[in-house]
Amino acid sequence: MATTAVAEVDKTAHPFDKANLEALLSRRFFYAPAFEIYGGVAGLYDYGPPGSSLQANIISEWRKHFIIRDHMLEVDTTVMTPAPVFEASGHVARFADWMVKDTKTGEVLRADHLVKNVLEARLAGNLEARALDGQPEVAKAAALTKKKKDEQKNAPVKLSDEVASQYEVILAKLDDYSGTELGELCRTHEIENPATGNGVSEPQQFNLMFASSIGPTGQHPGYLRPETAQGHFLNFNRLLEFNNGRIPFASAQIGRSFRNEISPRAGLLRVREFTMAEIEHYVDPEDKRHEHFHEVRNVVLSLLDRDTQYAGSTVPKKLRIGDAVNKGIVANETLGYFLVRIYEFLIKVGINPMRLRFRQHMANEMAHYAADCWDAEIHNSYGWTECVGCADRAAYDLSVHSTRTGQALLVRQALKEPIVTEKETPEFNKKAIGKTFGKDAAAILKTVEGLDEVGLLKLKGELAQGTAVITVGEGQEFPLTSEMLKIERKTFKQSIREFVPNVIEPSFGIGRILYSLLEHSYWARKEDVDRGVLSLPSLVAPTKVLIVPLSAKEEFDPLIREVSSKFRKAGIFARVDDSNTSIGKRYARNDELGTPFGVTLDFASLQNKTMTLRERDTMMQLIGPIDDVIKVVTELVEGDIDWAEARRRLPVYEGVQAV
Numbered sequence: 254m255a256t257t258a259v260a261e262v263d264k265t266a267h268p269f270d271k272a273n274l275e276a277l278l279s280r281r282f283f284y285a286p287a288f289e290i291y292g293g294v295a296g297l298y299d300y301g302p303p304g305s306s307l308q309a310n311i312i313s314e315w316r317k318h319f320i321i322r323d324h325m326l327e328v329d330t331t332v333m334t335p336a337p338v339f340e341a342s343g344h345v346a347r348f349a350d351w352m353v354k355d356t357k358t359g360e361v362l363r364a365d366h367l368v369k370n371v372l373e374a375r376l377a378g379n380l381e382a383r384a385l386d387g388q389p390e391v392a393k394a395a396a397l398t399k400k401k402k403d404e405q406k407n408a409p410v411k412l413s414d415e416v417a418s419q420y421e422v423i424l425a426k427l428d429d430y431s432g433t434e435l436g437e438l439c440r441t442h443e444i445e446n447p448a449t450g451n452g453v454s455e456p457q458q459f460n461l462m463f464a465s466s467i468g469p470t471g472q473h474p475g476y477l478r479p480e481t482a483q484g485h486f487l488n489f490n491r492l493l494e495f496n497n498g499r500i501p502f503a504s505a506q507i508g509r510s511f512r513n514e515i516s517p518r519a520g521l522l523r524v525r526e527f528t529m530a531e532i533e534h535y536v537d538p539e540d541k542r543h544e545h546f547h548e549v550r551n552v553v554l555s556l557l558d559r560d561t562q563y564a565g566s567t568v569p570k571k572l573r574i575g576d577a578v579n580k581g582i583v584a585n586e587t588l589g590y591f592l593v594r595i596y597e598f599l600i601k602v603g604i605n606p607m608r609l610r611f612r613q614h615m616a617n618e619m620a621h622y623a624a625d626c627w628d629a630e631i632h633n634s635y636g637w638t639e640c641v642g643c644a645d646r647a648a649y650d651l652s653v654h655s656t657r658t659g660q661a662l663l664v665r666q667a668l669k670e671p672i673v674t675e676k677e678t679p680e681f682n683k684k685a686i687g688k689t690f691g692k693d694a695a696a697i698l699k700t701v702e703g704l705d706e707v708g709l710l711k712l713k714g715e716l717a718q719g720t721a722v723i724t725v726g727e728g729q730e731f732p733l734t735s736e737m738l739k740i741e742r743k744t745f746k747q748s749i750r751e752f753v754p755n756v757i758e759p760s761f762g763i764g765r766i767l768y769s770l771l772e773h774s775y776w777a778r779k780e781d782v783d784r785g786v787l788s789l790p791s792l793v794a795p796t797k798v799l800i801v802p803l804s805a806k807e808e809f810d811p812l813i814r815e816v817s818s819k820f821r822k823a824g825i826f827a828r829v830d831d832s833n834t835s836i837g838k839r840y841a842r843n844d845e846l847g848t849p850f851g852v853t854l855d856f857a858s859l860q861n862k863t864m865t866l867r868e869r870d871t872m873m874q875l876i877g878p879i880d881d882v883i884k885v886v887t888e889l890v891e892g893d894i895d896w897a898e899a900r901r902r903l904p905v906y907e908g909v910q911a912v
């Protein structure tokens with residue numbers, strides 16, 4: 254790829270302005286509250302045309318990056334799920350968050366979020382108060398008065414070093430607290446509802462699943478799924494057969510999930526209906542190596558491991574994944590492989606690598622059965638946000654469904670070398686035992702069968718002497734003779750190995766990634782803070798090329814049709830903007846939509862068959878014959894060349910620059 258330097262655009266002239274971004278996203282209908290004209294419902298959003306295209310492009314890349322590249326088996330399973338499935342999986346008992354109620358207004362708040370918001374605000378106030386300490390009295394008084402006016406209750410208060418560091422440790426370990434501990438924290442640190450200043454109740458559990466019933470009788474309870482995973486597990490036997498009985502393999506699914514979140518207030522980051530993309534990778538519990546691990550071994554990731562968090566720090570380690578696995582920081586190669594693949598995917602769709610880290614779950618935070626778990630967290634204006642979870646769930650899921658249904662969910666592997674074992678084996682004369690001991694016979698057989706090798710050898714020795722006494726239950730003794738029982742050393746040959754595979758699960762929330770990407774892509778032009786740009790990569794940009802005719806005259810129509818059709822044939826999604834407004838306004842609108850390229854058709858185009866090509870971020874324009882420009886744009890969009898190479902291929906346009 255070309256390396257000719259291209260003038261860098263200053264994207265940091267204005268600090269990030271969330272209100273401006275939100276106005277842009279609403280104006281251009283990326284997404285909007287659902288049922289808005291009915292007053293809206295918290296946590297439910299509709300995506301408009303650019304938001305839908307952006308989401309579809311992210312998903313399309315996800316399919317290529319994971320399903321196609323790693324040969325995964327795609328499934329599409331139902332949302333509505335009968336209750337026994339979630340009883341077995343543990344969701345009915347445990348898929349819950351802790352909530353507290355405002356003691357006076359009854360407002361419901363998520364307990365861990367309340368603790369987080371209050372302690373973070375106190376720490377911010379502490380920093381501010383300390384900064385003010387160094388200032389002259391007049392400035393200090395003015396700042397305090399302003400602050401008081403802004404937020405009566407949150408005037409900056411100085412904390413002792415001890416309290417501030419206590420708060421930091423609590424925040425670092427927040428996901429690790431039980432409900433009782435959260436209640437304790439609220440009491441000890443006098444945490445109140447910031448909106449009202451009222452105290453809060455003891456935390457109570459709230460199950461996040463939407464309950465329903467299947468069929469007209471109401472006798473078959475069901476739930477809207479809160480994740481897509483169970484649908485994969487229940488089809489395990491079919492998937493294994495589809496994969497010719499071999500593991501490792503992975504299933505993948507993109508679909509909707511539903512969670513009745515307690516108080517969703519973070520836009521797309523916490524919603525009640527969302528799109529997930531989940532992978533379940535089935536692996537031999539005794540061999541969690543990954544055949545492609547060598548390809549990613551040297552990739553360096555930011556890893557915030559468990560021990561660092563217990564020490565109250567949030568500074569991640571920069572480690573090569575190969576070293577992290579060798580040191581046991583990441584549990585195994587397969588988990589490590591997926592962490593890198595997740596990283597590569599997020600960077601490819603446009604997440605800023607400097608604002609991406611992997612955080613390991615702490616002991617209480619992790620499900621009891623999980624062997625290890627890491628979240629890909631992306632930094633945005635809400636702080637570090639989990640966008641992808643990646644867990645080694647051991648054999649839990651397949652085992653619980655197998656126990657509940659009585660259906661074996663396991664792998665049978667023909668062993669290359671049969672395993673030959675010898676062991677002492679009891680052979681009973683059941684008739685003789687029954688005749689002698691009557692109703693106690695069954696308990697005697699069970700006791701002997703339960704003996705280990707040492708116990709059986711002891712019994713064998715006693716039988717050789719004549720009689721062996723076996724103790725059953727609470728100390729009842731029964732004499733056995735060699736007529737009733739023989740113990741012999743036998744050889745066993747095992748040529749099939751049976752095992753329940755372990756599952757490594759990367760689980761993506763598409764909406765969280767999409768929103769973080771919008772924040773990372775947004776900036777405002779130096780000359781005008783209101784001229785927002787979304788620097789979305791071509792790969793995911795809703796529209797790749799804007800075709801802008803300079804005149805509305807009919808004589809342009811055939812050329813517009815020709816250019817459109819050529820882009821279509823090249824597989825490039827282009828749109829014509831022939832609205833009756835200035836070219837500058839048309840480009841500004843498309844900068845907001847994240848359209849990376851624009852081509853302008855003017856009178857020269859009619860005469861000379863040329864057109865100009867504009868790059869969104871730099872606003873630089875090149876010119877060339879129509880077919881050459883289309884070829885360059887196609888290669889740009891497909892990522893085969895960069896803008897520096899485009900500049901080498903096409904001369905800079907010297908005419909009036911349309912900005």
Ligand SMILES: Nc1ncnc2c1ncn2[C@@H]1O[C@H](COP(=O)(O)OP(=O)(O)OP(=O)(O)O)[C@@H](O)[C@H]1O
Nearest residue numbers: 512514522523524527639640641642760761762765
């Ligand atoms: N309410 C939600 N709104 C949007 N995305 C969500 C929501 N809950 C979960 N996700 C997405 O699904 C992914 C996997 O879900 P998982 O069960 O691991 O999340 P979680 O740990 O329950 O999230 P959180 O602790 O933030 O509630 C998350 O990484 C996230 O991207």
